[in-house]
Amino acid sequence: xxxxxxxxxxxxxxxxxxxxxxxxxxxxxxxxxxxxxxxxxxxxxxxxxxxxxxxxxxxxxxxxxxxxxxxxxxxxxxxxxxxxxxxxxxxxxxxxxxxxxxxxxxxxxxxxxxxxxxxxxxxxxxxxxxxxxxxxxxxxxxxxxxxxxxxxxxxxxxxxxxxxxxxxxxxxxxxxxxxxxxxxxxxxxxxxxxxxxxxxxxxxxxxxxxxxxxxxxxxxxxxxxxxxxxxxxxxxxxxxxxxxxxxxxxxxxxxxxxxxxxxxxxxxxxxxxxxxxxxxxxxxxxxxxxxxxxxxxxxxxxxxxxxxxxxxxxxxxxxxxxxxxxxxxxxxxxxxxxxxxxxxxxxxxxxxxxxxxxxxxxxxxxxxxxxxxxxxxxxxxxxxxxxxxxxxxxxxxxxxxxxxxxxxxxxxxxxxxxxxxxxxxxxxxxxxxxxxxxxxxxxxxxxxxxxxxxxxxxxxxxxxxxxxxxxxxxxxxxxxxxxxxxxxxxxxxxxxxxxxxxxxxxxxxxxxxxxxxxxxxxxxxxxxxxxxxxxxxxxxxxxxxxxxxxxxxxxxxxxxxxxxxxxxxxxxxxxxxxxxxxxxxxxxxxxxxxxxxxxxxxxxxxxxxxxxxxxxxxxxxxxxxxxxxxxxxxxxxxxxxxxxxxxxxxxxxxxxxxxxxxxxxxxxxxxxxxxxxxxxxxxxxxxxxxxxxx
Amino acid sequence: xxxxxxxxxxxxxxxxxxxxxxxxxxxxxxxxxxxxxxxxxxxxxxxxxxxxxxxxxxxxxxxxxxxxxxxxxxxxxxxxxxxxxxxxxxxxxxxxxxxxxxxxxxxxxxxxxxxxxxxxxxxxxxxxxxxxxxxxxxxxxxxxxxxxxxxxxxxxxxxxxxxxxxxxxxxxxxxxxxxxxxxxxxxxxxxxxxxxxxxxxxxxxxxxxxxxxxxxxxx
Numbered sequence: 001x002x003x004x005x006x007x008x009x010x011x012x013x014x015x016x017x018x019x020x021x022x023x024x025x026x027x028x029x030x031x032x033x034x035x036x037x038x039x040x041x042x043x044x045x046x047x048x049x050x051x052x053x054x055x056x057x058x059x060x061x062x063x064x065x066x067x068x069x070x071x072x073x074x075x076x077x078x079x080x081x082x083x084x085x086x087x088x089x090x091x092x093x094x095x096x097x098x099x100x101x102x103x104x105x106x107x108x109x110x111x112x113x114x115x116x117x118x119x120x121x122x123x124x125x126x127x128x129x130x131x132x133x134x135x136x137x138x139x140x141x142x143x144x145x146x147x148x149x150x151x152x153x154x155x156x157x158x159x160x161x162x163x164x165x166x167x168x169x170x171x172x173x174x175x176x177x178x179x180x181x182x183x184x185x186x187x188x189x190x191x192x193x194x195x196x197x198x199x200x201x202x203x204x205x206x207x208x209x210x211x212x213x214x215x216x217x218x219x220x221x222x223x224x225x226x227x228x229x230x231x232x233x234x235x236x237x238x239x240x241x242x243x244x245x246x247x248x249x250x251x252x253x254x255x256x257x258x259x260x261x262x263x264x265x266x267x268x269x270x271x272x273x274x275x276x277x278x279x280x281x282x283x284x285x286x287x288x289x290x291x292x293x294x295x296x297x298x299x300x301x302x303x304x305x306x307x308x309x310x311x312x313x314x315x316x317x318x319x320x321x322x323x324x325x326x327x328x329x330x331x332x333x334x335x336x337x338x339x340x341x342x343x344x345x346x347x348x349x350x351x352x353x354x355x356x357x358x359x360x361x362x363x364x365x366x367x368x369x370x371x372x373x374x375x376x377x378x379x380x381x382x383x384x385x386x387x388x389x390x391x392x393x394x395x396x397x398x399x400x401x402x403x404x405x406x407x408x409x410x411x412x413x414x415x416x417x418x419x420x421x422x423x424x425x426x427x428x429x430x431x432x433x434x435x436x437x438x439x440x441x442x443x444x445x446x447x448x449x450x451x452x453x454x455x456x457x458x459x460x461x462x463x464x465x466x467x468x469x470x471x472x473x474x475x476x477x478x479x480x481x482x483x484x485x486x487x488x489x490x491x492x493x494x495x496x497x498x499x500x501x502x503x504x505x506x507x508x509x510x511x512x513x514x515x516x517x518x519x520x521x522x523x524x525x526x527x528x529x530x531x532x533x534x535x536x537x538x539x540x541x542x543x544x545x546x547x548x549x550x551x552x553x554x555x556x557x558x559x560x561x562x563x564x565x566x567x568x569x570x571x572x573x574x575x576x577x578x579x580x581x582x583x584x585x586x587x588x589x590x591x592x593x594x595x596x597x598x599x600x601x602x603x604x605x606x607x608x609x610x611x612x613x614x615x616x617x618x619x620x621x622x623x624x625x626x627x628x629x630x631x632x633x634x635x636x637x638x639x640x641x642x643x644x645x646x647x648x649x650x651x652x653x654x655x656x657x658x659x660x661x662x663x664x665x666x667x668x669x670x671x672x673x674x675x676x677x678x679x680x681x682x683x684x685x686x687x688x689x690x691x692x693x694x
Numbered sequence: 695x696x697x698x699x700x701x702x703x704x705x706x707x708x709x710x711x712x713x714x715x716x717x718x719x720x721x722x723x724x725x726x727x728x729x730x731x732x733x734x735x736x737x738x739x740x741x742x743x744x745x746x747x748x749x750x751x752x753x754x755x756x757x758x759x760x761x762x763x764x765x766x767x768x769x770x771x772x773x774x775x776x777x778x779x780x781x782x783x784x785x786x787x788x789x790x791x792x793x794x795x796x797x798x799x800x801x802x803x804x805x806x807x808x809x810x811x812x813x814x815x816x817x818x819x820x821x822x823x824x825x826x827x828x829x830x831x832x833x834x835x836x837x838x839x840x841x842x843x844x845x846x847x848x849x850x851x852x853x854x855x856x857x858x859x860x861x862x863x864x865x866x867x868x869x870x871x872x873x874x875x876x877x878x879x880x881x882x883x884x885x886x887x888x889x890x891x892x893x894x895x896x897x898x899x900x901x902x903x904x905x906x907x908x909x910x911x912x913x
Binding site: 021022024025027028031032035064128130 | 745748749752753755756759760775776777778886893
């Protein structure tokens with residue numbers, strides 16, 4: 001109670017409290033420092049918050065859903081909220097500080113979800129881990145942005161999938177499968193993105209990407225076409241089903257080809273058309289819609305049916321345009337008459353002319369004008385052998401009439417036309433047929449028949465048959481007087497004539513083997529000569545034969561007969577020999593052979609086996625020649641007889657009448673010899689006439 | 695109840711200092727006032743620990759500081775095949791309550807929220823009541839102090855649960871339970887509040903009463 005130390009201790013305690021604080025305060029101070037440091041550090045390490053607006057939440061969860069870049073988490077969703085008008089969902093993503101600068105204005109974000117499609121399964125890992133937000137941005141720091149619009153689909157162009165970004169557009173009436181692969185030679189080289197319908201609703205448009213380095217396959221003239229589905233065709237090669245791959249069969253796909261090489265590289269944003277199939281795509285290269293067509297017209301002098309709208313216009317077989325309109329035109333002022341002409345309006349695609357620099361209608365017109373001045377002309381030609389129809393061909397014409405293309409406002413330039421080339425094959429076939437038709441087969445046969453008939457008539461003539469007898473009688477009559485002096489001159493004449501005949505014969509014989517025909521003719525000529533030389537009466541027969549053969553039946557048979565009769569009465573004795581008797585039989589046999597040959601010619605293959613015929617004719621002629629081989633001997637005998645007769649006649653002065661008769665006979669013989677000579681010459685010149693009968 | 699009765703019975707308690715003695719806090723040997731070192735056990739003897747309140751407040755602050763992240767960070771990180779779940783203390787309790795396990799939820803709430811908060815408040819009250827007069831009797835405050843000190847160690851039950859769960863549920867890819875960051879802070883918070891409670895020199899409770907009584911007796 002009364003202890004005093006107590007206040008003292010309190011005093012000292014209070015003093016020490018102020019002066020020396022407990023060391024234990026270090027702990028909270030330390031804790032605070034650490035806490036503050038950690039707080040500051042975490043604040044400092046914290047990246048910026050970006051705001052990504054999506055159409056829907058798609059499974060984004062607070063503090064769970066990651067933002068990934070190249071499959072590495074670079075941020076986490078801090079909050080998910082609705083936009084002010086409830087039209088979307090906003091994800092607030094806390095970025096990692098080190099990537100934050102790269103998330104710039106060019107960044108794009110989308111939600112990766114598991115997806116099962118015909119091309120395969122993607123985003124499978126998100127089945128277990130939940131969705132994540134994938135972002136893509138380039139490696140350059142650009143203008144910063146903190147508000148982004150999330151994509152509803154995985155973008156085509158993203159990090160690691162760089163390529164050429166192009167736009168695909170369907171052709172009129174075509175279709176396009178979106179989100180499908182673009183293959184080239186079966187390898188996927190790109191993708192078609194989401195397609196949408198153009199504002200006019202006339203075609204579908206889709207973004208597409210061709211990955212590097214395949215993008216170098218694309219040039220301005222590249223054409224895309226649809227490979228989806230399959231084609232089934234039945235043709236001469238059998239039934240055919242064709243599809244490019246199962247994936248494209250199910251989900252569609254595109255492929256492309258650069259039909260015409262072009263050095264022009266394509267830059268991002270280039271638009272291409274997608275065609276229904278390869279053929280259309282290929283055609284379109286030459287039907288390029290990128291250039292305005294050049295409109296021209298062609299006026300054809302004849303109005304020929306068969307040229308239709310859309311018929312091709314070809315230059316060197318290469319389609320460069322098409323016919324856009326066909327009409328008839330009557331313009332007396334321009335063409336000088338009032339005939340209906342065919343006026344064809346054509347569209348020429350400048351791109352197909354192969355112009356290297358400027359592909360425009362003006363350049364095309366300049367090019368064509370130059371070519372037209374050089375002789376380029378238009379003509380109509382058959383488009384198809386089977387289907388018929390016409391097309392317009394531009395062809396170079398040699399030595400064309402000069403023409404300058406008129407150009408100017410409102411003038412459709414005219415391509416001058418030239419002779420049409422229609423129905424080539426039909427015309428050729430028709431020509432062949434008509435040429436065959438024009439062959440004088442009928443005439444030939446008629447001539448042969450006439451000839452044979454005439455020969456038959458001649459040979460079967462009773463008078464002729466009587467001739468040897470008469471000649472024999474005549475010879476018997478004149479045998480006494482043939483040795484007269486007046487007759488001496490005759491053998492000389494005869495000798496010269498016979499010499500000529502013999503040389504001719506020899507020549508003919510020499511040339512016998514030159515050709516079958518010549519040989520045949522020669523043989524025939526030799527035979528004729530033999531006949532002529534042997535018998536005085538025979539030359540008339542030969543002459544008649546010649547006349548018959550020449551279809552100049554001017555010599556009446558009766559006259560010949562009378563002459564022969566008159567001759568035979570005087571030369572009956574001369575021809576009394578057996579050889580002379582046999583001669584007509586030989587000739588008859590030969591002619592029968594010729595007759596048979598010609599009949600065969602008429603009945604048989606006619607033209608086809610002319611060779612056989614000719615050889616037969618030659619044989620026949622040979623036979624004639626053989627039969628007349630012994631004629632020279634006969635002739636010598638005749639000469640002897642005549643000599644004798646001449647002497648006889650010379651001895652008989654009063655036998656003037658006979659002498660006159662004999663002289664006239666000899667004149668006739670002389671004429672006959674001359675005629676024979678001319679015949680021989682003629683045959684020599686034109687051996688075929690024997691066969692053809694003229 | 696007993697305390698109340700005791701307090702009622704012994705309303706005028708004479709402190710050792712008033713008797714001019716000082717007791718060794720370690721071996722309870724009573725020495726005359728002014729003795730510096732206990733001759734029996736050799737520990738330092740002070741009648742009142744002058745820096746006790748400083749230590750109490752310092753450790754109390756650290757404990758409170760740790761208690762904040764212990765509640766903000768997840769206590770338990772449960773990873774199953776399909777998902778990873780991280781729960782804070784309160785969040786986990788609420789979830790349990792949603793699943794119908796109200797009992798467990800209450801236990802967790804009481805053990806992890808009510809008791810630690812109560813301890814903070816009790817220690818703060820005790821520390822304040824030393825310097826300022828309080829309507830609560832000295833005896834009650836002494837009992838409060840003893841309860842705080844006794845119950846402090848049970849706060850570690852959360853940490854035990856987390857530790858046991860973490861060591862037992864480790865099924866590789868199928869499922870795994872890992873302690874969250876909050877467990878560390880929670881343990882620190884418990885440790886510091888326990889230290890704070892221990893640093894409190896309960897003898898000061900009686901000094902205030904002595905003053906009050908002194909003044910009243912003086913008046």
